[in-house]
Amino acid sequence: MKISVNGEAISPEVIQREVQNYRQKNLGANEKEAFDAVSSQMVDWTLIRQVATEKGPEVSAEEIEAGFERLCRSHGGREQFFQRFGLSEDRVDEVKLDVERNCRITKFLDELSKDVSAPAEDTVVAYYKEHKSEFVHPEKVHSMHIVKHPQDEASEQAAAAELTNIRQRLLAGEDFMTVANETSECNDTSPDLGEFARGQMVPEFELVVFSMQVGEISPVFKTQFGLHIATVTEKTAAAPMSLADCRARIEEILQHDLKNDAIGRWVDAEKERAEIEVSAE
Incomplete structure (x- = not known):
């Protein structure tokens, strides 16, 4: 198995692990279906990371520290976080480097989708009618x-x-x-x-x-x-919930979809310029 994006190769072991994870979560998916899905996602996120690292917004020390604290809290605290992942305290700088990278990607994606407008009223109403049983x-x-x-x-x-x-x-x-x-x-x-x-x-x-x-x-x-x-x-x-009761949630869902569409269009355009090699062999 091979995936390479702009000369950056993803290790076959990582690819195989993700393919196996995909098949475990999507019972019935064969090896080819799993590889196609995983490779597409890996290419997309590698491109995003590469461009965000090169051109993305700067991340302040305060943002890195806040992100690190959130990460620790999400795992029950600093001590529990390091124990859970088998890390020693002397690797805290490595962890914060990952936090910085993820913060940069998040800010970059926010920039890509910042001009997305709010969903139109008729779209909100149509979504409510189509998904009424969910609310x-x-x-x-x-x-x-x-x-x-x-x-x-x-x-x-x-x-x-x-x-x-x-x-x-x-x-x-x-x-x-x-x-x-x-x-x-x-x-x-x-x-x-x-x-x-x-x-x-x-x-x-x-x-x-x-x-x-x-x-x-x-x-x-x-x-x-x-x-x-x-x-x-x-x-x-x-x-059943009224439209007024669930409007905010519907607008949030639709706004999320619109932002993902904007990011997807950017990724598709970036792929045209990138050097990408993908092989299941």
């Missing part, structure tokens, strides 16, 4: 719970028995919040969990509460946090 206010529930945190099998059995008795009190009509404040091991958090959509709680909890009716008292059930009894005080059905 939905999710189903939500308002839930309260009582929780016990057993530490071993024996205490779990005792907690389950206690919660079963508590459930009988609730079924007999006692106020859930009053009983929860009296019996729940919520520590410093309220038994009232508020309103939430799917994906905000652990799956075992969501499976129970999203299947319940308003006012229903759940059986005792288990999650990674302990044993629970839950109730639902309010349910809000999923509902």
Whole structure:
């Protein structure tokens, strides 16, 4: 396998690794399809990097430091970043050099697409109509719970028995919040969990509460946090979002596409002037 852009060769090992990654992410893609996709992307980004390095905007020391700090934070902090990538602190200058290079590329791409205008109103409306099913206010529930945190099998059995008795009190009509404040091991958090959509709680909890009716008292059930009894005080059905609700998101999507189109046109023109060699052999 060979990819060369303006005399800069990409190692066959890197190409092969990216081809394998592509096939893992795109099941069913054969070797040729994977190589074609990978080589196209590698050529594009090598061209962008080459020109950005030669002609791109300067990057200040403050921008490099800020970019380095963001990079570390995204991996849990400076120490975790160096550990995760097997790097020692004496290689910090290498890391900052990569940060500078990436900052320069980002600023260069911003320059290429800075004159892209906002999407037209009819384009926004058409996108909304075509993708209406993607813009939905999710189903939500308002839930309260009582929780016990057993530490071993024996205490779990005792907690389950206690919660079963508590459930009988609730079924007999006692106020859930009053009983929860009296019996729940919520520590410093309220038994009232508020309103939430799917994906905000652990799956075992969501499976129970999203299947319940308003006012229903759940059986005792288990999650990674302990044993629970839950109730639902309010349910809000999923509902389509209005254009006003999702306009900003649609404009962001369309603006991103327009910028990518502008960058793509620049890359296509640059390819005409570049010396590019690509071979799957």
